[in-house]
Amino acid sequence: MTRFASFAELRAVCLDLPGGDPGAAAKVAAREARLAKPQRSLGRLEELVEWLSFWQGLAPPRLDKVEILVFAGNHGVTARGVSAYPAEVTAQMVANFAAGGAAINQLARAANAELRVIALDLERPTADFTEAPAMTEAEFLEAVVAGYNAVPEEADLVVLGEMGIGNTTAAAAVAAALFGGGGSRFAGHGTGLDEEGLRRKQVVIDDALARHAPILDDPLRIAAALGGRELAALLGACLAARHARVPALIDGFVSTAAVAPLAKLRADALDHARAGHRSAEAGHRLLLDELGLHPLLDLDMRLGEGSGAAVAVLVLRAALACHTGMATFAEAKVSDKES
Amino acid sequence: MTRFASFAELRAVCLDLPGGDPGAAAKVAAREARLAKPQRSLGRLEELVEWLSFWQGLAPPRLDKVEILVFAGNHGVTARGVSAYPAEVTAQMVANFAAGGAAINQLARAANAELRVIALDLERPTADFTEAPAMTEAEFLEAVVAGYNAVPEEADLVVLGEMGIGNTTAAAAVAAALFGGGGSRFAGHGTGLDEEGLRRKQVVIDDALARHAPILDDPLRIAAALGGRELAALLGACLAARHARVPALIDGFVSTAAVAPLAKLRADALDHARAGHRSAEAGHRLLLDELGLHPLLDLDMRLGEGSGAAVAVLVLRAALACHTGMATFAEAKVSDKES
Numbered sequence: 001m002t003r004f005a006s007f008a009e010l011r012a013v014c015l016d017l018p019g020g021d022p023g024a025a026a027k028v029a030a031r032e033a034r035l036a037k038p039q040r041s042l043g044r045l046e047e048l049v050e051w052l053s054f055w056q057g058l059a060p061p062r063l064d065k066v067e068i069l070v071f072a073g074n075h076g077v078t079a080r081g082v083s084a085y086p087a088e089v090t091a092q093m094v095a096n097f098a099a100g101g102a103a104i105n106q107l108a109r110a111a112n113a114e115l116r117v118i119a120l121d122l123e124r125p126t127a128d129f130t131e132a133p134a135m136t137e138a139e140f141l142e143a144v145v146a147g148y149n150a151v152p153e154e155a156d157l158v159v160l161g162e163m164g165i166g167n168t169t170a171a172a173a174v175a176a177a178l179f180g181g182g183g184s185r186f187a188g189h190g191t192g193l194d195e196e197g198l199r200r201k202q203v204v205i206d207d208a209l210a211r212h213a214p215i216l217d218d219p220l221r222i223a224a225a226l227g228g229r230e231l232a233a234l235l236g237a238c239l240a241a242r243h244a245r246v247p248a249l250i251d252g253f254v255s256t257a258a259v260a261p262l263a264k265l266r267a268d269a270l271d272h273a274r275a276g277h278r279s280a281e282a283g284h285r286l287l288l289d290e291l292g293l294h295p296l297l298d299l300d301m302r303l304g305e306g307s308g309a310a311v312a313v314l315v316l317r318a319a320l321a322c323h324t325g326m327a328t329f330a331e332a333k334v335s336d337k338e339s
Numbered sequence: 340m341t342r343f344a345s346f347a348e349l350r351a352v353c354l355d356l357p358g359g360d361p362g363a364a365a366k367v368a369a370r371e372a373r374l375a376k377p378q379r380s381l382g383r384l385e386e387l388v389e390w391l392s393f394w395q396g397l398a399p400p401r402l403d404k405v406e407i408l409v410f411a412g413n414h415g416v417t418a419r420g421v422s423a424y425p426a427e428v429t430a431q432m433v434a435n436f437a438a439g440g441a442a443i444n445q446l447a448r449a450a451n452a453e454l455r456v457i458a459l460d461l462e463r464p465t466a467d468f469t470e471a472p473a474m475t476e477a478e479f480l481e482a483v484v485a486g487y488n489a490v491p492e493e494a495d496l497v498v499l500g501e502m503g504i505g506n507t508t509a510a511a512a513v514a515a516a517l518f519g520g521g522g523s524r525f526a527g528h529g530t531g532l533d534e535e536g537l538r539r540k541q542v543v544i545d546d547a548l549a550r551h552a553p554i555l556d557d558p559l560r561i562a563a564a565l566g567g568r569e570l571a572a573l574l575g576a577c578l579a580a581r582h583a584r585v586p587a588l589i590d591g592f593v594s595t596a597a598v599a600p601l602a603k604l605r606a607d608a609l610d611h612a613r614a615g616h617r618s619a620e621a622g623h624r625l626l627l628d629e630l631g632l633h634p635l636l637d638l639d640m641r642l643g644e645g646s647g648a649a650v651a652v653l654v655l656r657a658a659l660a661c662h663t664g665m666a667t668f669a670e671a672k673v674s675d676k677e678s
Contacts, residue, residue, distance in 0.1 A: 315638065324445075333434070
C-alpha cells in the first residue's frame with residue numbers, strides 16, 4: 001500500500017511520472033491506416049484507440065476490465081447554504097449506489113464495467129473552508145492515499161467519478177484558486193441552486209480565496225484547503241492510474257477540478273486521461289479549456305457519479321470494436337485511393 | 340407495398356404527417372421528475388427518452404428492435420473527378436458489408452442492432468447531373484419507394500445511413516439547392532479530396548445548380564435532379580418512419596441532405612428524427628444549423644455507412660437504462676430538494 005507522509009513527498013510523486021508506449025500506438029495507427037475506410041474517417045474513435053494503446057502498451061488495446069470508481073465525501077461548507085440539497089443526501093445516495101438504484105448503476109451495467117463506491121468519512125465532513133483549511137495535511141494525504149490504492153494496477157481503464165453534497169462549491173474554489181477569476185468565474189447552479197443561492201456560493205468562494213491567499217501558489221495545499229476528501233481521492237486515483245499506465249476517463253466538473261492540481265504541478269500529468277464529457281455546470285467548459293481537455297461527449301448532463309464518463313466508455317468500446325473487427329483494404333478487396 | 344406514381348402524389352404524402360403521443364411523453368417526464376437525481380440532471384438522456392416515447396406512444400419506450408438501414412447507390416457525376424476513390428468501391432464496400440468487415444458491422448453488433456444493406460441499381464449509376472437530371476421522375480420514385488418499404492413498421496428505432504462514391508457531391512448540391520450559397524458553401528473534402536479536387540467539386544455543383552435552375556423551387560425535383568438513388572431511398576425511409584411513428588436517427592452529411600427536402604416541404608417533418616452525430620465533413624454543421632438539428636455526438640467521424648448514428652444508439656440505450664432502472668426518491672429513501 002502506497003502512503004504519502006507529507007505534501008513534499010506527494011509532490012515528488014506527482015512530478016515523477018512515466019510516459020506511455022509509442023511503439024504500441026504506432027502499431028495501432030498502422031493498422032488503422034490499412035482498414036477499409038478513408039484515412040482518419042473514424043475521427044476520434046481512431047485517436048482513442050491509439051491513446052488506449054499508448055498507455056496500456058498493448059496493440060490492440062483491451063477493455064476487458066473497466067473500473068468505475070466513485071468517491072464520496074461531505075463538506076463543512078454546506079453550512080453556508082451553498083447546495084439545493086441537504087448534506088445527508090451524500091450518505092443516502094451512497095446507500096442508493098449499494099442498492100443499485102442510481103444512474104451510475106444502470107450506466108455501469110450498460111458499459112459492462114465494475115462499479116466501486118468508496119465513501120470517505122461521511123460522518124466527518126471537512127471543515128468549513130471559509131473558516132479553516134478544509135483538511136489538515138494528514139487528512140488530505142489520507143484521502144489521497146485512499147484514492148491511490150483504489151486503482152487496480154491490472155485495470156484496462158478507470159472512470160473517475162464522485163458524489164458529495166456541496167462539492168461543486170469546493171470544485172469551483174479549487175478551480176478559481178488554480179486558474180484565477182474568483183467565485184463568479186467557476187460557481188454554477190450545481191444540483192439546482194437558485195439565483196440567490198448562486199450569489200451566496202460566489203461570496204463563499206471569494207471569502208475562502210481571501211482567507212487562504214498565502215497558500216494559493218501551491219496546487220496541493222489548494223486541494224487540501226479548498227477541496228474535499230472525494231476530490232483528494234480522485235487526485236490520488238488519477239495519479240495512481242498514471243503510475244500504473246492505466247488510461248483514465250474523467251467525469252464532470254468536480255472530477256476535473258479534483259485532478260487539475262496535477263496538471264498545475266506538471267503540464268503533461270493528465271496525458272493518460274480524457275474528459276468523458278462536458279458537463280452542463282457552467283464552470284466545466286472554462287476548466288476544460290484551461291486544461292486543454294477536449295471532452296468526448298456533450299449531452300447537458302450534470303449529475304456526477306461518474307455518469308457522463310460512463311456513457312463515454314460506450315464510445316471507447318465502439319472505437320475498439322471497429323479497430324479489432326474491421327477488414328483491411330486487402331482483406332476486403334476494396335480499391336484504395338486513386339493515385 | 341407503398342407506391343408513388345408521381346412527384347405530386349409523393350408530395351401529398353410528405354405533407355400529410357401524423358404527430359406523436361404527448362400522453363406517453365408526459366408519463367416519461369413525470370417518472371424522470373421522481374427519479375433520485377437533481378431535476379433534468381441527465382440532460383439530453385432525459386430528453387431522448389421522452390422523444391422515443393412521444394413517437395412510439397409507449398411509456399417507457401422500447402429499444403428491442405433497432406434497425407440500421409444502409410442504402411447504396413452510384414453516381415454519374417463521379418466521371419467529373421469529384422471523389423478520391425473510384426466508383427467501383429461502392430460495390431466493393433457493399434460486399435464488405437455482406438462479409439461483416441466494415442465499421443458499421445462492428446458498430447451494429449456493439450449497438451445490438453440489425454443491419455440491412457440495400458444496394459440500389461449499382462450497375463446503373465445516376466446521370467451526370469451537370470448534363471441532365473440525375474434521375475427521371477420514375478427512377479427517383481422507384482428509389483424513394485425502395486426506402487419507404489424498407490422500414491419495418493414494428494421497429495423501435497431506425498438508423499439511416501448510406502454508401503456511395505461521389506455522394507457528398509450530390510449531397511452538397513442538394514443542400515445548396517435547398518438552402519442557397521452555391522458549391523462553395525456545402526462542398527467538402529469528402530473521403531479525402533485534395534484542394535484541386537475540392538475546387539473541381541465546387542465548380543461541378545455550381546454548373547449543376549445553373550443547369551437545373553428552373554426546378555430549384557421544388558424540393559422533390561431537387562432531390563431527383565441533384566441527389567442519388569441512396570439519397571432518395573433515405574428520404575423514403577425517413578418518411579415511412581414518420582408514418583409508422585418509428586423514431587429515426589440520421590447519420591452524417593449525406594443522410595441529412597437526403598432527408599432535408601422533407602423539412603423544406605413541411606417544417607416539422609423531421610420531428611421524429613434526431614441527428615446521430617455531427618460529421619467532420621464541413622457542410623454538415625451548416626446543414627444541421629439550417630435544419631435546427633442538434634447532434635448527439637461530435638466525434639470528427641466522416642465515414643458514412645450509418646456509423647456515427649450507430650454510435651449514438653449506444654447513448655439512447657444508456658438513456659433508456661437510466662430511465663427504466665433508476666430508483667425514485669421515495670424508493671431510494673433520498674431526501675428531495677430543501678424547500
